[in-house]
Amino acid sequence: xxxxxxxxxxxxxxxxxxxxxxxxxxxxxxxxxxxxxxxxxxxxxxxxxxxxxxxxxxxxxxxxxxxxxxxxxxxxxxxxxxxxxxxxxxxxxxxxxxxxxxxxxxxxxxxxxxxxxxxxxxxxxxxxxxxxxxxxxxxxxxxxxxxxxxxxx
Numbered sequence: 001x002x003x004x005x006x007x008x009x010x011x012x013x014x015x016x017x018x019x020x021x022x023x024x025x026x027x028x029x030x031x032x033x034x035x036x037x038x039x040x041x042x043x044x045x046x047x048x049x050x051x052x053x054x055x056x057x058x059x060x061x062x063x064x065x066x067x068x069x070x071x072x073x074x075x076x077x078x079x080x081x082x083x084x085x086x087x088x089x090x091x092x093x094x095x096x097x098x099x100x101x102x103x104x105x106x107x108x109x110x111x112x113x114x115x116x117x118x119x120x121x122x123x124x125x126x127x128x129x130x131x132x133x134x135x136x137x138x139x140x141x142x143x144x145x146x147x148x149x150x151x152x153x
Contacts, residue, residue, distance in 0.1 A: 028080065031056040034072045039063040057111030070106045077102055 029037075032046045035056050039046075049059055060069035081099055084090040 029072075029076050031069075031073060034076065035060055035065075035069060038065045038068050038072065055111060055113035057109060057113060061111035066109075066111050070109065074103060074106060 030043075032043045032050065035041070035046045036043045038060065046056070046059065050056065057066060057069065060066045078099055081090065081095040085092050085095045
């Protein structure tokens with residue numbers, strides 16, 4: 001009976017530790033996820049509008065949510081940068097440089113993407129770890145508010 005209790009306790013401890021490790025990972029939200037959450041549109045609707053040529057910033061502006069979109073996007077990017085530093089994929093100095101650049105660019109963002117700010121700065125936010133295309137990770141499109149990022153040449 002004592003062995004069964006010990007075994008059950010061991011299973012419980014492993015379960016708790018496993019679940020806490022899952023929650024420690026960064027939950028990645030794409031700009032489409034953020035915009036859909038702010039506007040009440042579906043991700044599919046937002047993605048369709050993006051494919052038709054609208055920037056995420058322009059869509060947020062039309063919905064009166066540009067400032068909120070910028071804030072949520074910046075929070076997401078900060079979380080991703082922090083995780084990449086923690087994982088050893090990015091130095092803290094480079095993460096700070098990228099974050100400060102995005103923050104500065106967002107101050108001038110009107111949502112149209114016309115300035116193409118942030119285009120060659122970042123680490124593939126919301127784009128996975130794609131290798132190839134350029135010399136780094138990710139393959140963003142650089143559209144609107146410097147929110148679609150890529151690294152490379």
